[in-house]
Structures are given as C-alpha cells and as structure tokens.
Amino acid sequence: MQVQAIQLPPVPVMEWVRFAESVGLPPDVIRGMLDKEHLPSIKIGKRRFVNLVLLTQMCLAEAGE
Template sequence: METSNAPQVPASVPVMTVERFSELSGLTADTIRGQIQQGNLPFIKVGRRRLVNVALLTAECMNAEDWS
C-alpha cells in the first residue's frame, strides 16, 4: 500500500503561520507576505507574528459570487 507524501492539514485549523501556508499552497513565503500586505489574504496578528486566517479565507471563497 502506498503512502501519500501530500501535506495533511486538519479541516478545523482556523489560522496558520505564513511558512506553513506557504508549504501547503506551493507559494513562496515572500509571495504570501506580499498578498497579506496588499490585503488579498486575511490575517490576524498575534504578538509580532502574522497568521493567515484560513477560516475567513475559506468563508470568503465559499461566499464568492463565482463559486459554483
């Protein structure tokens, strides 16, 4: 039986680090930081760290007009 090397993320993870989001999305961490700065990715700030708000991003995607 083959094992998958694909990254596994629990469905209930509401936020994640830029680095982890980078690993899962295939985008560079710099690209993600740029998207956060431009306001294209929702985030929350915890201390000095910015965490990608995956829960809000998922909700925005599901509510998008072009979602079918």
C-alpha cells in the first residue's frame, strides 16, 4: 500500500495581488473571482487573502471525483 503525502503551501494564506502574480493572471481577474467567491478567502484586519489551504483541499477533492 502506497501512502500519498499532501504537501501544503508553506504559508496558509497569500495576499490576492501576489496570488495573481504567482498564477499569471491580472489582479482584476483574481479580485473578481474573490468577489464572486470562486476562490476561498479570509479577511485579516482590512486585508483580503487567498486561503491556500482551502484552495488546495478543493483542488484535491475535485481531482478525486
């Protein structure tokens, strides 16, 4: 039996503008996805961050379907 390890991001959240840069999409596109709740996010203080842990879980769940 092979055990598959899940590697989580080193930081559980990322500022949405930096996330846009890392995935190669314009910031306006990511902002729209956050506003429409297509990407999981968390608000810390006045800032909105992409929840990378939840996004990873969503991707793994979709891949397993």
